[in-house]
Amino acid sequence: MSETTIDPADFRKVLGSYPTGVCVITALDEGKPAGMVVGTFTSVSLDPPLVGFFPDKSSSSWPLIEKAGHFCVNVMGSDQQDVCRSVSAKGEAKFVGVEYALSDHNLPIIANSIASIECELYSVTEAGDHWFVLGRVLRMETVREDDPMLFHLGRYGGFAERM
Numbered sequence: 001m002s003e004t005t006i007d008p009a010d011f012r013k014v015l016g017s018y019p020t021g022v023c024v025i026t027a028l029d030e031g032k033p034a035g036m037v038v039g040t041f042t043s044v045s046l047d048p049p050l051v052g053f054f055p056d057k058s059s060s061s062w063p064l065i066e067k068a069g070h071f072c073v074n075v076m077g078s079d080q081q082d083v084c085r086s087v088s089a090k091g092e093a094k095f096v097g098v099e100y101a102l103s104d105h106n107l108p109i110i111a112n113s114i115a116s117i118e119c120e121l122y123s124v125t126e127a128g129d130h131w132f133v134l135g136r137v138l139r140m141e142t143v144r145e146d147d148p149m150l151f152h153l154g155r156y157g158g159f160a161e162r163m
Contacts (some may be wrong), residue, residue, distance in 0.1 A: 019152035022076045024087050025053060026100070026108040027068035031097045034064035035087045039151045041073055041129075049137035051117060054130040060090070060141045062131065066124065071135060072107040073117040076149040078158030083110060084149070105138055144146040 020039035027034050035089060040054040055062035065071050076084060087094050099111035109116045119135025126132075147158040 003020075016153050019150045021148040022084060022151050022156065023053070023064060024076060024083065024113070025055075025071050025112075026074060026076040026110065027065040027067060027071045028102075028106055028108065030066040033100060034061055034068070035094055035108070036061040036065065037088050041075075044134060048122075050122060050134050050135060051133060052121060052134045053082055054127060054132055054137075057129055057131060066121065066133075068106055069121050070105055070122070070138075071119055072103065072105075073115075073119065073135070074107055074110040074113040075115040075117075077112065077114045078147040078149045078156075080110075080112065080149055081156045082154065101156050104151070114148055115140065120163055130143055137143070 021041060023038050023041040025036050025038055036055060036059060038053045038055065042052050044050040044052045053073070055065075059106055086096065086098050095108075100108040101111065103109050103116070103118055104120050105160055107118050109118075115134075115139055118139040122134040122136040123130050124133050150157050152157060
């Protein structure tokens with residue numbers, strides 16, 4: 001069987017035509033919030049309740065979240081682009097100006113996110129240049145009913161119903 005060579009630019013372009021939801025994964029690292037923006041979040045299993053996401057192996061934030069052993073998936077609303085830009089930044093300034101509160105599981109929950117899903121780390125599996133992270137859901141809550149933030153063709157946006 002021969003391997004097909006896929007051009008990375010084509011791969012990104014074609015798969016970029018598929019919109020994804022935007023979440024911010026948060027944890028505490030030695031008392032300070034750590035976080036990363038992902039567009040790869042998905043539900044995985046009802047029994048046990050598992051969710052998953054795919055951090056890049058080169059991420060500087062993922063090792064901090066992994067070390068914590070627990071994380072919160074904050075589902076972003078279409079009006080939270082500023083939060084995504086902040087948390088996407090490199091270094092110490094990720095949470096400057098980002099409102100959050102600590103949950104009973106000691107996880108940062110971002111203010112006004114659409115939903116929060118608190119998890120304990122269940123497994124981490126190698127998946128090419130990413131990790132496939134599974135979390136066992138400990139607690140979840142819908143915070144507000146609003147349009148989710150979507151990422152499509154390199155841009156953030158919201159959902160628009162067609163009639």
